[in-house]
Amino acid sequence: MERLKARSAPVRRALWIALLYLVFGWLWITFSDAMVARWFVDPQALKMAQTYKGGLFVLVTGLVLFALIYRQLSKDRTLLSLHARQRDEILRLNRFREKVIDQASVWINVLDSNGRIVLWNRAAEEITGYSRDEVMHSDGxxxxxxxxxxxxxQILAKVAEVLRDEDALAGFETTIITKQGQERVISWYTSSLGSxxxxxxxxxxxxxxxxxxRAAENLIRRRDRQLVTLMDNLPGMAYRCLYDEHWTMKFVSSGCQDLTGYQPDELVDNRVVSYAxxxxxxENDxxxxxxxxxxxxAEPFSLEYPIDHKDGQQIWVWERGRAVVDEDELVLEGIIIDITDRKKLEDELSEMATRDALTGLLDRREATRLLDDEIVRARRYGRSLALLWIDLDHFKQVNDQLGHAxxxxxxxxxxxxxxSRVRQVDLVSRFGGEEFVVVLPEMDATEASQSAERLRELVASSPQQLGDGREVNLTMSVGVAIYxxxxxxxxxxxxxxxxxxYQAKASGRNRVVVASAVNPDHTSKKNHEG
Known part of the structure; x- marks a missing residue:
């Protein structure tokens, strides 16, 4: 309607001008002839006046027509010049638009109100595999x-929604099938062109x-899931911490609870407790x-140390990690594993390696090593040390009469x-067979002799039970030497x-003898009878 009104406006103006000209001409002819006839009675003068009147009319109307035509031609020239500039601008804009749209790295297409394609840029061709000629002015x-x-x-419903609401739709993703049969994921921004x-x-x-x-995001998500699964199934705790006095944890895996008894978020940033x-x-130092x-x-580190579990138990852990630089900050990353069972096994194996298999006492080699340590300590602090050498009397008869079991x-x-009857600091060892050694730190000859005598009396008054109702009475001979x-x-x-x-044996057994000065060349008898 508006365009129809715009097209009819020049016609109306032309009709109004023509109408005004006719009215003016009619009024001029009608009134000017009457006035001239009144003013000029002489026919010759009247004829001359009418001639001049007609010329004046032609002159005036010519001048008016000239002015109107000149004005219109000036406007037309201005409009033509403006239209020429606009045409050049539009041409440049079209070229710029085509260049920008065509060289854009994103898919751009324009649809008419019926969904037919009216613009399809080069990126659209490259992504879909369909050329302009194949898609233009079609919705196929x-x-x-x-x-x-x-x-x-569903997609058409989205487009219809945009057309209806004259709004924009952003972040809408679809999966297309290209001409080559490949699947591509497209994120759309769609907007109405108005009405x-x-x-x-x-x-x-x-x-x-x-x-x-999206493929990279899916890969990252898969790796994250794999990493979470891996960390959740680790036999310990993965961590990232600051290199500070608190070992401030920035991340710990879910294994933290089993390892320490604390929830991961209780250790992170030392919220409840610091790892240190x-x-x-x-051990921290x-x-x-x-x-x-x-x-x-610039090497990884491996550490073994005990930690206190939340329930009060002490457990041993093994830590393997290394330092990395993260956003200009030095942090430590690694894993901590519970090795309590392994440490117990190592202790048991170490104990087995230093203990007599039958009695559980220290064996000869370990007892000798510890005796050397005690002598060094006694020498350093100027203290004495006693050693009891014990041999069971007539023990060979027990084996011969009752059997080795x-x-x-x-x-x-x-x-x-x-x-059971020595101090905690004392060392008891089986040196072999029925021979035993007791090391008594910080004891002189008198104290050692008294201790040995108490042990001798205890053994003599404590028959050994065999478990089948029988019992064996024992006595022992003890030699005492003092450092x-x-x-x-x-x-x-x-x-x-x-x-x-040996002197106690020779003196009748079941007694204690303190050594005298030892002759370096003297050799004790090792094959004496028990």
Whole structure:
């Protein structure tokens, strides 16, 4: 309607001008002839006046016509010049638009109100595989790219919504099938072009190919799930922490609860407890030193140390990690595993390697090593040390008369009795057969002799039960040697105590003898009868 009014406006103006000219001409002719006839009576003068009147009319109307035509021609020239400039601008804009749209890295297409394609840029061709010639002024390509009718109907409903509401739709993703049969994920921004005379002008759609982005995101999500699964199934705790005095945790895996008894968020940023406070005793300084050394040499570190579990138990852990730089900050990353069972096994194996298999007492080698340590300590602090060499009397008869199984039972019972009656700092060892050694730190000859006598009386008054109702009465001969009186090293002290024990045997058994000065050349008899 508006365009029809705009087209009829020049016609109306022309008709009004023509009408005004006719009215003016009619009025001029009518009134001018009457006036001239009144003014000029002479026919000759009247004729002349009418001639001049007609010329004046022609002159005036000519001048008016000239002015109107000149004015219109000036406007036309201005309009033509303006139209020429506008045409040049439009041409440049079209070229710029075509260049920008065609060289854009995103898919741009324009649809009319019926869904037919009226613009299809080069990126659209590259993404879909369909050229302009194949898609222009048609809507058939949508069936090719969206072969599933349900999916296609959903997309058409979205487009209809945009047309109806004259609004924009952003972040809407669809999966198209390209001409080559590949699937591509497109993220759309769609907007209405508005309406003309109440009718929709169509839509413009800008699509970005996000296939690679979504594939990368899916890969990251899969890796994250795999990492979470891996960490959840680790036999310990993965961590990331600051290199500070608190070992401030920035991340811990879910294994934290089993390892420490605390929830992960209780350790992160030291919210409830710091990891450093869980490390048992004074181990933090040692750990800090070893980690610092590893960082200095740009190597990973391996640590073993005890921590205090939330329930109060002490557990041993093994930690393997290394320092990394994260956003200009030095952090430690690694894993911590519970090795309590392994440490117990190691202790048991170590115990087995240093203990007599039958009695559980220290074996000869371990007892000798510890005796050397005690002598070094006694020498450093200027203190004495006593050594008891014990031999069971007539033990060979127990084996011969009751059997070796009974003999083993007696040895085990005797070992338990002996161990139960010495101090915690004392060392009890089976040197072999029926020979035993007791090391008594910080005891002189008198104290050691009294202790040995109490043990001798205890053994003599405590028959060993065989478990079948029988019992065996035991006695023992004890030799006592004192550091430094009877020797200044383990071998000389053992030799002195052995010699004193031999003297106790020779004196009738079941007695205690303190060693005298030892002759270095003297050799004790090792084949004496029990």
């Amino acid at each position: 390509v949508w069936e090719l790219m969206y072969p599933d009718p349900d999916v296609r109907n 003309v005379e109440g009718e929709s002008a169509g839509t413009i759609a800008i699509g970005q190919d996000v296939t690679d982005i 406070s869980l490390i048992h005793g004074g 040692r750990l800090m030193s070893e980690v610092e050394s590893a960082i200095g040499s 009974a003999g083993d039972t007696v040895l085990r019972g005797f070992s338990e009795l002996l161990s 430094p009186d009877h020797g200044d090293d383990a071998s000389s002290l053992i030799a002195a105590a052995d010699q004193a024990m």
